[in-house]
Amino acid sequence: xxxxxxxVEGPGYGRGGGLDADRPxxxxxxxxxxxxxxxxxxxxxxxxxxxxxxxxxxxxxxxxARLPGSRSLAxxxxxxxxxxxxxxxxxxxxxxIETARARGTFVSGELPEVSxxxxxxxxxxxxxxxxxxxxxxxxxxxxxRLWMYQRPAVRFxxxxxxxxxxxxxxxxxxxxxxxxxxxxxxQGLAYGDPRGHPAxxxxxxxxxxxxxxxxxxxxxxxVTRGSQMALELIxxxxxxxxxxxxxxxxxxxxxxxxxxxxxxxxxxxPVDAGGLDVDALDxxxxxxxxxxxxxxxxxxxxxxxxxxxxxxxxLLELARTRGIAVVEDDYTHEFHYxxxxxxxxxxxxxAGSVIYVGTLAKILAPGLRxxxxxxxxxxxxxxxxxxxxxxxxxxxxxxxxxxxxxDDGEVQRHARRARRLYEARRDFMxxxxxxxxxxxxxxxxxxxxxxLWAHVAPDIDVPAWTARALELGVFVxxxxxxxxxxxxxxxxxxxxxxxxxEEVSEAIDLLAQALRDVRxx
Numbered sequence: 420x421x422x423x424x425x426x427v428e429g430p431g432y433g434r435g436g437g438l439d440a441d442r443p444x445x446x447x448x449x450x451x452x453x454x455x456x457x458x459x460x461x462x463x464x465x466x467x468x469x470x471x472x473x474x475x476x477x478x479x480x481x482x483x484a485r486l487p488g489s490r491s492l493a494x495x496x497x498x499x500x501x502x503x504x505x506x507x508x509x510x511x512x513x514x515x516i517e518t519a520r521a522r523g524t525f526v527s528g529e530l531p532e533v534s535x536x537x538x539x540x541x542x543x544x545x546x547x548x549x550x551x552x553x554x555x556x557x558x559x560x561x562x563x564r565l566w567m568y569q570r571p572a573v574r575f576x577x578x579x580x581x582x583x584x585x586x587x588x589x590x591x592x593x594x595x596x597x598x599x600x601x602x603x604x605x606q607g608l609a610y611g612d613p614r615g616h617p618a619x620x621x622x623x624x625x626x627x628x629x630x631x632x633x634x635x636x637x638x639x640x641x642v643t644r645g646s647q648m649a650l651e652l653i654x655x656x657x658x659x660x661x662x663x664x665x666x667x668x669x670x671x672x673x674x675x676x677x678x679x680x681x682x683x684x685x686x687x688x689p690v691d692a693g694g695l696d697v698d699a700l701d702x703x704x705x706x707x708x709x710x711x712x713x714x715x716x717x718x719x720x721x722x723x724x725x726x727x728x729x730x731x732x733x734l735l736e737l738a739r740t741r742g743i744a745v746v747e748d749d750y751t752h753e754f755h756y757x758x759x760x761x762x763x764x765x766x767x768x769x770a771g772s773v774i775y776v777g778t779l780a781k782i783l784a785p786g787l788r789x790x791x792x793x794x795x796x797x798x799x800x801x802x803x804x805x806x807x808x809x810x811x812x813x814x815x816x817x818x819x820x821x822x823x824x825x826d827d828g829e830v831q832r833h834a835r836r837a838r839r840l841y842e843a844r845r846d847f848m849x850x851x852x853x854x855x856x857x858x859x860x861x862x863x864x865x866x867x868x869x870x871l872w873a874h875v876a877p878d879i880d881v882p883a884w885t886a887r888a889l890e891l892g893v894f895v896x897x898x899x900x901x902x903x904x905x906x907x908x909x910x911x912x913x914x915x916x917x918x919x920x921e922e923v924s925e926a927i928d929l930l931a932q933a934l935r936d937v938r939x940x
Contacts, residue, residue: 451487453496463498464505471506472515475526482531486516486524574892575926580751580781580870581917586837587784591829595820607816613807614799615642615791616815618822623791626825631752632766633775639793641802642813646750646778646790650677652802652809653711653774653792657744658683662710665703667695669901669908671720674713674748683710687903694719694726697733704741711744717761718751721901721912722872723865725761735764738772745773753782753834754916755867756842771795779821781869781916782834789813789821841869841916848915848923855931860911869916875909880937882907887933893926 453470455463474480486492489507493500507524510516517527599607607616614620620637627633627640643649650673658664660682666675668687679685686703689696695714703709714734716726726734738745747764755761765775775793783789792802806812824830848871849864862873875881875898885897898908918926 451492451495455496455498464502464509467492467496467498467503467506468509468513471510472513475515475530480526482526483528484526486526488523573889573894575918575922575929576894576914580868580912580914581785582781582783582837582869583840583917583919584784584786586833586840588824588829588833591824591827592783592820595823595827596816598823599816599819602819607814607819609815611812611815612803613812614803615640615813616818616822619818619825622822622825627775627777627793630760631749631775632762633793634766635793638796639799641792641794641799641806642818643790643792643806644788644810644813645780645785646748646776647673647677648788648806648809649776649790649792650674650713650746650748651680652805653744653746653776654678654681654683655805656798656801657711663707665700665709665712666903667714667719668903669721669898669910670713670903671715671748672901674746675903678711678713685903688712690719690722690724692724693730694724695730695734697730697737700734701737704737704743709741709743711746712738713746713748714764715748715750716764717749717755718865718868720748720750721870721896721910723868723870725866731764731767735768735770735772739770743772746776747773748776750776750778751781751868752777754838754841754869756838756845756864757866760867765793774798782830782837783821787817787821789818837916844915844918844920844923845869845871847920848913848927851923851927852913855927856934859934862913870912870914873911873913875911877909879909879934881909881911883937883940884930884934885911887936888930891929891933893929893933895930 451471453467455466457463459466461469471480471486480486486507487495489500489503493503496503507516507518511518514527514529516524518524617637619642620640623640623642624635624637627635633639641649641652643652654677658678658681662683663686664678664683665686665688666678667690669690670687675685686707686709688699688703694716695712700709700712712734714726716731716734718725734745737743745764745768749763752760752763763773763775765773777791777793779787779789779791792799794802821830845864849862852860852862852871852873859876859879860873861876862871865871875884881897882899885895888895896912898910898912899905901910901912902908915923
């Protein structure tokens with residue numbers, strides 16, 4: 420055997436089997452892993468051919484996948500090019516591959532598509548051992564998830580309260596991102612402070628001081644990958660299995676998941692027109708050691724009501740005297756339409772009881788994954804350490820770009836434009852719902868937020884209605900989705916910010932059609 424024929428095992432070729440079966444896959448962009456045994460009595464060209472055929476059979480190489488050129492594969496495997504040519508000739512003769520003049524060599528398009536989870540070649544090339552195991556060979560930890568979010572593939576998605584991504588200042592963001600990449604030595608690409616890029620920390624502190632009344636500086640803020648990471652970090656810092664966390668009911672399941680996933684015992688507290696029932700919390704703490712309470716006092720999720728002034732004062736005093744951590748999630752502070760926004764609980768908290776959580780998902784875009792938390796210094800330092808162990812840091816290039824948009828006033832201008840736009844869309848959706856579904860829904864315009872909480876008439880089967888609406892292409896969240904026990908609630912949550920007036924009209928028309936279909940049944 421020639422020295423050049425010594426086999427090596429190359430790295431994986433990644434994309435070779437991961438794309439659409441009808442799209443040519445460029446496996447030639449990666450090294451093709453073929454393990455050759457020089458001590459085998461089988462010629463090298465047959466070993467190569469059998470290995471490639473095996474990968475085709477088990478779905479690792481999909482039909483129409485482009486194979487490496489003979490010179491490239493010979494260099495990778497350290498064999499003579501003629502060896503690879505012989506292997507390709509063998510595969511072509513058996514119908515596994517085909518060659519297109521001036522284009523290259525491909526897995527045959529005439530082969531049936533093979534799932535990666537189908538069984539694959541055993542001895543002698545026959546179907547045998549599993550390509551991938553269906554389950555782990557070891558036990559997993561108990562699954563504490565309360566809920567797994569899945570967005571259906573439909574025309575209109577209304578319950579999320581998503582912003583309209585079509586009005587996000589993407590051009591300004593792209594320019595700022597390019598400038599961040601061109602900065603001195605592209606510092607954002609290196610390791611940095613796990614709390615966040617200094618420029619964004621300073622910009623957020625300035626914004627929170629100006630609009631939320633928080634007396635803070637950059638050292639009091641930690642940037643996270645969305646508010647969900649902030650909740651996860653809080654749970655890591657506060658909770659041990661068995662700790663009691665009081666939550667709003669109806670409420671935000673993703674928050675329940677963050678706390679429950681760390682072994683917390685969740686206790687639901689009722690919500691009414693005045694927000695969280697603080698008297699119920701007071702009764703609970705008289706018999707139970709409560710570690711924390713999670714609340715959305717500004718625009719309660721999902722009902723949109725605001726925590727009353729008296730309850731706000733009572734909650735802060737209860738937290739101070741009982742040593743309870745108040746996790747305040749202020750997810751849509753920017754979007755308040757009637758009167759002045761209510762200042763956060765954190766703005767009236769000299770005792771250090773409140774952990775304030777916010778997000779840029781609603782004011783900009785959820786895909787940017789930018790949230791933040793404000794907390795006392797000891798908790799913030801612990802959260803930064805936990806964040807470092809989780810993913811070291813965030814995207815400092817993006818954070819620097821967003822900071823530039825704050826400094827230029829672009830975020831502020833966009834927030835004002837979006838607030839006017841969403842207020843108009845709120846009014847349009849309310850008017851349209853009253854006109855088309857007035858006998859089925861009772862809906863009042865919320866003072867803030869980007870979604871409605873509608874009350875459904877008692878004679879309507881809400882699950883059947885939402886199921887039929889989904890069939891027609893409209894995803895509407897029924898009230899039970901927000902219930903702690905998933906009991907039926909006579910409510911729907913309808914987001915208005917992400918749809919323009921024409922889309923709102925069409926979605927509501929489909930909702931009306933779905934209701935007619937359900938009633939006919």
